[in-house]
Structure formats: structure tokens, C-alpha cells
Amino acid sequence: MNNQYETVPTSAAVNQTLRESLKVLEIKRVGFHFHSLRHTHVVYLLYCGADLYAISKCLGHSDLATTA
Known part of the structure; x- marks a missing residue:
């Protein structure tokens, strides 16, 4: 899947989005x-x-x- 820049997202970018989503959902998972x-x-x-x-x-x- 490509991002808005038409490139494959880096693992760091995916992890950042995941951390933000977990925070919004108030899910605490250290090291996830x-x-x-x-x-x-x-x-x-x-x-x-x-x-x-x-x-x-x-x-x-x-x-x-x-x-x-």
C-alpha cells in the first residue's frame, strides 16, 4: 500500500501511526x-x-x- 507520497511507508512511519492509534484508543501496550x-x-x-x-x-x- 502506498502513502500520500506514492511510496511504501517505512516501518518507522507505520509504527508511529500505530502508536498514535493506540494512544487515541487508550490502549497501553509497551513495546507493541x-x-x-x-x-x-x-x-x-x-x-x-x-x-x-x-x-x-x-x-x-x-x-x-x-x-x-
Whole structure:
């Protein structure tokens, strides 16, 4: 996804937006960053019964052990 400058946002920019959103929502999560959302999504997919191999491929992992 591109930002208003038609470039891919940096991880720092995404983290800043996430921090601002958490503050507005009054959610206190120290050390929570955009990569944490990736982990949360994987846990949700596993909870829903998604196949670990499929999740691993979506994440771009070359080794199933990395995902597990």
C-alpha cells in the first residue's frame, strides 16, 4: 500500500501511526509495534484452524519450523 507520497511507508512511519492509534484508543501496550500485528494474525489463523504450512507460505518462511 502506498502513502500520500506514492511510496511504501517505512516501518518507522507505520509504527508511529500505530502508536498514535493506540494512544487515541487508550490502549497501553509497551513495546507493541507493527511486527506484533503479524504475530497476532498468525495466532488468529491458527485459532481458526488454518493449516500451518499454508500460513508459513503466506509469511514467506522457507522452513516450517520458523513458523512453528
